[in-house]
Amino acid sequence: MNQFQYVRPTKPQAAIDAVAKDANAKFIAGGTNLVDLMKRGVMTPQKLVDINRLPLAKIERQGNTLRLGALALNSAVANDAQVRERHPLLSLALNAGASPQLRNMATVGGNMLQRTRCTYFYDLSMPCNKRQPGTGCGALEGINRMHAIFGFSDKCIAVHPSDMSVALVALDATVLVSGPKGNRQLAFADFHRLPGDTPERDSNLEPGELITAVDVPDSPFTKHVHYQKVRERASYAFALLSVAAALDLDGNTIKAARLAMGGVAHKPWRLTAAEQVLVGKPATEDTFRQAATVAMQGAKAFKHNAYKLRLAPNTIVQALKTAAAV
Amino acid sequence: MKTLDKQIGAPMNRVDGHQKVTGAAKYSAEYELPGMSYGVLVGSTIAKGRIAHIDTKAAVGAPGVLAVITHLNSPQVPGFKPTGKDPSQPQTVGGPLKIFHDDKVRFNDQPIALVVADTFERARYAARLVMAHYTQETHQTNMAAGAKDAFLPTSAQKNPKSPMADYQRGQADAYKTAALKIEQEYVIPTEMHHPMEMQAITAHWEAPDRLTIYDKTQGTIGTRRDFAKEWNLPEANVQVIATFVGGAFGNALHSWPHESAAIIGAKVVGRPVKLMLTREQMFTQVGYRPYTWQKVGMSATADGKITAITHESIGQTSTYEEFTESTLAQTRMMYQSPNLTTRYRIAALDVGTPIWMRGPGEATGAFALESAMDEMAYLLKLDPLEFRLRNYTDQDPEKNRPWSTKFLKECYRAGAERIGWTKRKLEPGALRDGDWLVGYGMGVGTFGAHRGAAHVSAQLLPNGTVVLQCATTDIGPGTGTAMTQIAADTLGLPPEKIRFELGNSGFPQSGSQGGSSTVNTVGQAVQDACMALKDKLRELAAAGAPAFASAKKEDVALANGYLTLGSNAATRVPYADLLKQPGAALVNVESKPTGNDGQLYSMYSFSVHFAEVRVHALTGEVRVSKLVSCADAGTIINQKTAANQMKGGAVGGIGMALMEHAIIDDRYGRYVTKDFADYHVPVHADAPAVEVYFVNQPDLHVNALGTKGIGEIATIGVAPAIANAIFNATGKRVRELPITPDKLV
Incomplete structure (x- = not known):
């Protein structure tokens, strides 16, 4: 690991200033991803601004939304009584991720900003446009079993590894940000980026901007929800792919629906068109299959991940079946 | 008088359990020596070629760095002297890698430099500053391509009776002309041992010609021999200490480059060097367990008698x-087939050398053989257990001699009953539990x-x-525990009075x-x-103990910690009292074996594993919902640690069947699975409660304990049972492991 400076401000503005003024500075919260990346030399910040002393860990109601402080621990959010009651989908997604030890360290903001698990990104001796722009994409013609089927570019086919973010994009959350130019809000769906020509940028945060909270609005999706994560072992593995499903049912009729997928794109992948297919229809496997077919429009596989074209629609169906309990 | 409980067979707790769970047990990277320094290895980033230039200047100048050793400045290791005729090709086939000995790169991440510093962190930092430039050559890491040049191992070329040589009984490839036959290919990918404790060594030159190493090894004597030879030292001058080893599964059966590197490093800096591999370097x-391609052809009569197998x-x-x-040993002896052919080949790739991994080749071979047995049974519309019973061997068909003991039928019976084999349907897809399809399978191991x-x-204190x-x-x-139990019963002492010491090359030799x-x-x-010690005690008693003044040696009895004389209950002397007189106990x-x-006799352990799985x-x-492992392993010394071994082997088998898969990107000849996020082993949630059954019948042909x-049999046969x-x-x-969801969806 390279030597680095370490500061631990107690006020948000001081933290923002410290990073905004130094291109080689990074925020650190739980450190569950950044420290690994630093040990491997994938990321080499010269200054770490520890934000753990900032007062950003609260989970509280603000009008019709639940505000999750950026420093709220994944375990705290997953087990929070209000989250479990009003946003059980979020709780399910969080508990499907990582391990209890990691969830006790990782924060809301850090979870959103975790880097891809693409093996080419992690190996300094291999090409990776995300790690080192212009070197090429090792995965494009490499071992791309875990990679994207939506929204990729010829520069990068990596996927975003977060489970939590898949639930938050489905729940229409809003990201609150503070930066050198003041405060602003981003729709969760606009927070992460597709790789395009700049895969080195994972999110739309500007330099020095700090996530302060995530607002999750009240919704009718308190009962018929499910987070279906398919992985190679029963626990503690990144998703081959995952589906967040939420239904608002009137009897057996779908009044409203939310669907999002993880492990298929460079960002949590909201399936708006498929949601529209569901609305007004009976909650049956046949309906779910129709939605899954629409969800898969535009999907394209690489040499080693063609299975995702079969697995994704099946997982959508399974998630909706479990959510609707049919 | 109270008699001591019999210890052999009892589920005694581990004698070192307390030390292990409290952290008191010392592993090879946990020894602290005065002047300790720390080594970190730099690996190559190409799979084949030569090091054209290696720049160590920045590393040498980094804080705390004591030495940076490469092929350009490594001291001459006596054992690395050229052995071939061509001095430009000093590395001869057949030996381990000679580290820092030449500029050749033979596999990706081959160690090309060792950085030694006064702290681990400084060594690791400086290691990243070493820059190598290569003259790259075309590598081959792909097995499908490499298999075209597969060859008969040299040992078999030299000796047609080698177990690696081609084998035939009856007619060669007789299955091909049969009416009822199968012919299928099976693949096991590269799998990694990954014991919890990573490979580590602390090397200490106590004098210019005297070396002590605290090393992770499965054999202190073999390791001593290897490094004594490498440094041209008398074996007595090399001491290897491995008091505790945190798992190995076979990967500490070979001396590896990092061990040589630490010893070289300690020589160069004149201080002890501690070196632990990273998980990536593991x-x-x-x-690793080598990637293995297999093909099985099998034929049978309509009533289920195997007529030929080619493997x-x-x-x-x-x-x-x-x-x-x-790999092919089990096929030659497991089933009664009049015609049988086996052909074993190896393919040399630009990778590091494999090493036996638990169950080794037999586990690989059993995946193919026992999968083929299941395929043949299905073709015949026979229950796979019944099919195995119809081809049961009452004597070894390979060597044409009796088994020393074989209780495999008892294992079949016990396992079938415990898994609920009668619930199994012949036709697949017939059982369902909600969204999950339920199935049953079995696999045999030997x-x-x-x-x-x-x-x-043995010494009485x-x-x-x-x-x-x-x-x-x-x-x-749990070796120390089992040995304590054997000694306790033999000596007639409670286990607390026994101390079994191991893991030191200075102790009496073993393999x-x-x-x-x-x-x-x-x-x-x-x-x-222990028998010899008892004899010695009788001798001491007869020679001088006052209580036994007129006794002959044969009349002295030993039991429950006391020496007694015939039926005379009054003569009762504790063992230790004998030390009050001359003569050492x-x-x-x-x-x-004599x-x-x-x-x-043909002597084998046998196992059968029954699996119940649920597939979404x-x-x-x-998900493996139930696993029953039954073993004919002779006398069971400790029911608890033995069952523990069986369970561990079964969980290893789950990994083999469902998740373990080391993948190389052949373009770079480099692994893309480099950590536990990419290379999966089972977690607790993947392991059901494994039910274990032991026949527990002694085999007195193997030894007097039986x-x-x-x-090994704990793992062999598990993967095919699940498949x-x-x-x-x-x-x-699915004939290519691991059986991941992408292969079933």
Whole structure:
């Protein structure tokens, strides 16, 4: 690991200033991803601004939304009584991720900003446009079993590894940000980026901007929800792919629906068109299959991940079946 | 008088359990020595070629760095001297990698430099500053391509009776002309041992010609021999200490480059060097289960008698060492087939050398054989258990001689009952539990009941404790515990009065812990040493103890910690009292097989594993919901640690069947699975409660204890049991492991 400076401000503005003024500075919260990346030399910040002393860990109601402080621990959010009651989908997604030890360290903001698990990104001796722009994409013609089927570019086919973010994009959350130019809000769906020509940028945060909270609005999706994560072992593995499903049912009729997928794109992948297919229809496997077919429009596989074209629609169906309990 | 409880067979707790769970047990990277320094290895980033230039200037100048060693400045290691005729090709095939000896790169992440610094962190930082430039050559890491040049191992070329040589009984490839036949290919990918404790060594030159290493090894004597030879030292000048080993599964059966590197480093800096591999380096530098391609052809009569089997295999090895294993051994002896052909080949790729991984070749071979058995049974519309019973062998069909013991039928019976085999349907896809398809499968395992030679010393101390010593290691099965139980029963002492010391090359010699042979070999030596010690005590008693003044040696009886004289209950002397008179109560015995049982009988352990699996109908996820492992392993010394070994082996089998898969990107000849996020082993949630059954019948042809060995048969046959259960659940036959959801969806 390279030597680095370490500061631990107690006020948000001081933290923002410290990073905004130094291109080689990074925020650190739980450190569950950044420290690994630093040990491997994938990321080499010269200054770490520890934000753990900032007062950003609260989970509280603000009008019709639940505000999750950026420093709220994944375990705290997953087990929070209000989250479990009003946003059980979020709780399910969080508990499907990582391990209890990691969830006790990782924060809301850090979870959103975790880097891809693409093996080419992690190996300094291999090409990776995300790690080192212009070197090429090792995965494009490499071992791309875990990679994207939506929204990729010829520069990068990596996927975003977060489970939590898949639930938050489905729940229409809003990201609150503070930066050198003041405060602003981003729709969760606009927070992460597709790789395009700049895969080195994972999110739309500007330099020095700090996530302060995530607002999750009240919704009718308190009962018929499910987070279906398919992985190679029963626990503690990144998703081959995952589906967040939420239904608002009137009897057996779908009044409203939310669907999002993880492990298929460079960002949590909201399936708006498929949601529209569901609305007004009976909650049956046949309906779910129709939605899954629409969800898969535009999907394209690489040499080693063609299975995702079969697995994704099946997982959508399974998630909706479990959510609707049919 | 209270008699002592019998210890052999009892579920005694581990004698070192408390030390292990409290952190008191010291592993090889936990020794602190004055002046300690720390080594970090730099690996190559190409798979084949030459180091054109290596820039170490920045690393040498980094804070705390004591030395940066490469092929350009490494001291001459006597054992690395050229052995071939062409001095430009000093690296001869057949030997381990000679580290820092030349500019050749033979596999990706081959160590090309060692940085030694005063702290670990400084060494690791400086290691990243070493920059190498290469003249790259075209590498071959792809097995499908490499298999075209597969060859008969040299050992078999030289000796047609080698177990690696082609084998035939009856007619060659007779299955081809039969009416009822199958012919299928099976693949096991590269799998990694990944014990919890990573490979580590602390090397200390106590004098210019005297070396002590605290090393992770399965054999202190073998390791001593290797490094004494490497440095041209008398073996007595090299001491290897491996008191605790945090798992190994075979990967500490070979001396590896990092061990040589630490010893070189310690020589150069004149201080002890501690070197622990990273988890990433564990993928590239300490062996693996080789990628293996297999093909099985099998034919049978309509009433289920196998008429022919042909089993071919190609395993991967490195370009500089020929690694072979007994992939085809089980096929030659397990079923009664009049026509049988086996052909074993290896293919040399630009990778590091493989090494035996638990169950070794037999586990690889059993995946193909036992999958083929299931396929043939299905073709015949026969229950796979019934099919195996119809081809049961009452004597060894390979060697045409009786089994020493074989209770496999009892294992079949017990396992079928425990798994609920009657619930199994012949046709796949017939059982369902909600969204999950349910299936049942079985797989058989066998491994030679090997016994070698071992020395053990036994000494009675004045406090009444008996100390036994042997150079053997304990990589996790509970060796010290089993030996304590054997000694307690033999000596007539409670276990608290026994201390078994191991893991030190200075102790009486034994072989490495591997091949399920430790209890068979060292256990018997312990029993023999204890018998000899009792004899010694009788001798001491008869020679001088006042209570036995007129007694003959044969009249002195030993039991429950006391010497007695015939029926005279009044004469009762504690063992330790004998030390009050002249003569030492110390014996040192060598124990090895005698007689010709090894020639008259075929000696094997047997196991059968029954699996119940659930496969998700839509997502293809597999959960092993029940696993029953039954073993005919001879006498069970400790019911608890033996069952623990069986369970560990079964969980290893789950990993093999469902998740373990090391992948190389052949464009770079480099692993893309480099950590536990990419290379999966089972977590607790993947392991059901494994039910274990032991026949527990002694095999007195192996040794007087009647043990046959457990470690390997715990894993052999598990993977095919699961694969067969998946077929029974889904109708999908996956012949390439691991069976991940993408192959079932």
